[in-house]
Amino acid sequence: MGSQPKPLAAVAPQQVLRVGVAAYVAGRASRAEQAFRRAAEAGDHAAEFNLGVLLAELGRAEEAEQWYRRAAEAGHHGAESNLGVLLEELGRADS
Numbered sequence: 001m002g003s004q005p006k007p008l009a010a011v012a013p014q015q016v017l018r019v020g021v022a023a024y025v026a027g028r029a030s031r032a033e034q035a036f037r038r039a040a041e042a043g044d045h046a047a048e049f050n051l052g053v054l055l056a057e058l059g060r061a062e063e064a065e066q067w068y069r070r071a072a073e074a075g076h077h078g079a080e081s082n083l084g085v086l087l088e089e090l091g092r093a094d095s
Helices: 013-025 029-041 045-057 061-073 077-089
Strands: none
């Protein structure tokens, strides 16, 4: 039996992104989303990108677009690319 994960509020801010990545890899989408969102809202551009990836995988394209766009505007190249692909898939490549 595994131990319960620490509440995110108890995780040091610089570790929240790592918690999200570990949860994502383990297939724990809800925990990953919580961690990515916390880090993204604090201005972590990698977390903004990762949150966009997760949301896109969950079929939440409109939310994914918002997070990709935030990361892309901060110069995150992966977010720029994924945003372009997402907009193409949505038929809005000119956005």
